[in-house]
Amino acid sequence: xxxxxxxxxxxxxxxxxxxxxxxxxxxxxxxxxxxxxxxxxxxxxxxxxxxxxxxxxxxxxxxxxxxxxxxxxxxxxxxxxxxxxxxxxxxxxxxxxxxxxxxxxxxxxxxxxxxxxxxxxxxxxxxxxxxxxxxxxxxxxxxxxxxxxxxxxxxxxxxxxxxxxxxxxxxxxxxxxxxxxxxxxxxxxxxxxxxxxxxxxxxxxxxxxxxxxxxxxxxxxxxxxxxxxxxxxxxxxxxxxxxxxxxxxxxxxxxxxxxxxxxxxxxxxxxxxxxxxxxxxxxxxxxxxxxxxxxxxxxxxxxxxxxxxxxxxxxxxxxxxxxxxxxxxxxxxxxxxxxxxxxxxxxxxxxxxxxxxxxxxxxxxxxxxxxxxxxxxxxxxxxxxxxxxxxxxxxxxxxxxxxxxxxxxxxxxxxxxxxxxxxxxxxxxxxxx
Amino acid sequence: xxxxxxxxxxxxxxxxxxxxxxxxxxxxxxxxxxxxxxxxxxxxxxxxxxxxxxxxxxxxxxxxxxxxxxxxxxxxxxxxxxxxxxxxxxxxxxx
Numbered sequence: 438x439x440x441x442x443x444x445x446x447x448x449x450x451x452x453x454x455x456x457x458x459x460x461x462x463x464x465x466x467x468x469x470x471x472x473x474x475x476x477x478x479x480x481x482x483x484x485x486x487x488x489x490x491x492x493x494x495x496x497x498x499x500x501x502x503x504x505x506x507x508x509x510x511x512x513x514x515x516x517x518x519x520x521x522x523x524x525x526x527x528x529x530x531x532x533x534x535x536x537x538x539x540x541x542x543x544x545x546x547x548x549x550x551x552x553x554x555x556x557x558x559x560x561x562x563x564x565x566x567x568x569x570x571x572x573x574x575x576x577x578x579x580x581x582x583x584x585x586x587x588x589x590x591x592x593x594x595x596x597x598x599x600x601x602x603x604x605x606x607x608x609x610x611x612x613x614x615x616x617x618x619x620x621x622x623x624x625x626x627x628x629x630x631x632x633x634x635x636x637x638x639x640x641x642x643x644x645x646x647x648x649x650x651x652x653x654x655x656x657x658x659x660x661x662x663x664x665x666x667x668x669x670x671x672x673x674x675x676x677x678x679x680x681x682x683x684x685x686x687x688x689x690x691x692x693x694x695x696x697x698x699x700x701x702x703x704x705x706x707x708x709x710x711x712x713x714x715x716x717x718x719x720x721x722x723x724x725x726x727x728x729x730x731x732x733x734x735x736x737x738x739x740x741x742x743x744x745x746x747x748x749x750x751x752x753x754x755x756x757x758x759x760x761x762x763x764x765x766x767x768x769x770x771x772x773x774x775x776x777x778x779x780x781x782x783x784x785x786x787x788x789x790x791x792x793x794x795x796x797x798x799x800x801x802x803x804x805x806x807x808x809x810x811x812x813x814x815x816x817x818x819x820x821x822x823x824x825x826x827x828x829x830x831x832x833x834x835x836x837x838x839x840x841x842x843x844x845x846x847x848x849x850x851x852x853x854x855x856x857x858x859x860x861x862x863x864x865x866x867x868x869x870x
Numbered sequence: 871x872x873x874x875x876x877x878x879x880x881x882x883x884x885x886x887x888x889x890x891x892x893x894x895x896x897x898x899x900x901x902x903x904x905x906x907x908x909x910x911x912x913x914x915x916x917x918x919x920x921x922x923x924x925x926x927x928x929x930x931x932x933x934x935x936x937x938x939x940x941x942x943x944x945x946x947x948x949x950x951x952x953x954x955x956x957x958x959x960x961x962x963x964x965x
Binding site for chain 2: 504507508526530531533534535537538541542560569570571659660661662
């Protein structure tokens with residue numbers, strides 16, 4: 438706990454700035470007197486408001502930053518900054534209500550077609566973990582269905598005006614299902630739906646299936662009715678897996694886990710750890726719990742924290758996340774070279790040697806949409822992508838590495854020739870002597 | 871269904887809406903019409919109370935305990951608010 442206090446006081450936060458300390462203090466819906474005191478102290482210190490707004494926006498934290506600053510100490514915030522926070526907050530709030538309405542319409546449409554579906558993240562998480570639709574920023578809706586229902590669910594989305602963004606023809610869309618885990622749909626009004634049929638990609642060992650989740654779904658109230666939701670224990674696990682696979686690069690994901698743990702009250706932690714063992718995700722669970730405890734001071738049972746701290750890899754990965762969290766902008770991961778640190782991070786999250794091996798094989802061979810877009814093949818030839826992908830990855834890596842080499846300039850070539858000629862003269866002179 | 875409104879009626883927030891409280895203000899989106907509504911002050915508190923079915927007289931009594939308001943006016947304003955909300959399809963009234 439000493440470590441946590443030291444981080445939260447703004448002096449030794451991951452990036453060591455008052456702004457990051459303030460953002461961490463605001464990354465919760467309810468604050469204790471100690472956190473309120475730290476916020477007050479930080480607001481008396483020097484704050485770079487532009488930097489804070491950029492940081493809050495990047496980390497999906499504007500609603501909570503506004504909530505705490507406007508609620509407790511609006512006089513400590515410049516009017517112009519408060520106005521921008523308020524505008525963002527109001528826009529997010531109304532958009533969240535709108536998207537919640539869209540989610541309810543989509544669930545009704547799927548139900549009418551007899552397609553079992555279960556939403557997660559987005560409005561459901563805002564309502565159940567944050568207790569308020571206004572306080573969590575989300576840009577799209579996530580709905581999980583069984584793989585065999587994906588195409589019909591896509592038709593349901595089309596009937597509501599959404600268009601698939603994968604660019605696949607109907608035959609290829611079906612053929613690509615085993616290799617992908619989600620398709621993105623967009624509508625002209627800016628609404629977006631991610632239709633999932635797997636929680637993680639094939640290279641990650643996390644065998645939580647839509648069939649299991651649909652069978653064990655809880656019902657939660659939303660918009661005057663009740664909708665299906667992940668069982669609480671599986672939701673905590675899923676959020677920890679999701680955040681871990683994205684290297685926890687947004688504070689919002691850490692905050693999601695903190696809020697869910699806080700809202701879950703008497704959740705059965707032994708059952709969660711047991712489920713994590715069954716789903717081979719102990720390390721990802723423990724990493725998420727280490728982060729909420731370190732950065733957000735989220736209280737967890739002592740015996741659970743002992744288990745969390747017993748894995749040195751978790752400690753190392755948590756330290757890496759804390760160091761990276763507020764440094765620079767979100768990484769450009771278009772290039773393979775930029776992706777390598779993420780792949781290394783994901784590799785270390787796998788606990789068993791066979792899961793690490795499986796991770797490498799699937800990472801190298803399981804095709805992604807860019808592979809198909811680079812070389813469209815008919816559905817019957819899709820297995821060939823398993824050969825094409827490693828070749829493409831290898832080719833791209835070589836090109837990227839070549840592009841990083843310093844260019845050879847004409848003067849360099851000339852100098853080499855001169856030296857070469859000089860050497861020749863010396864050799865010639867030597868031979869004369 | 872919407873019935874005749876009286877102090878003995880039970881009122882509950884309707885199904886076809888989503889709402890959120892943003893610190894003393896409530897925004898409500900009517901899903902059918904796509905219309906946003908706003909409630910402030912006592913109105914926001916009333917909305918919070920009717921997230922569970924409650925009798926109008928119970929709500930009136932709760933407001934009289936929390937706010938300095940003359941009972942007759944509280945009753946009149948409350949009934950007027952519920953009539954308006956019922957017309958807009960935001961609440962369900964049961965007798």
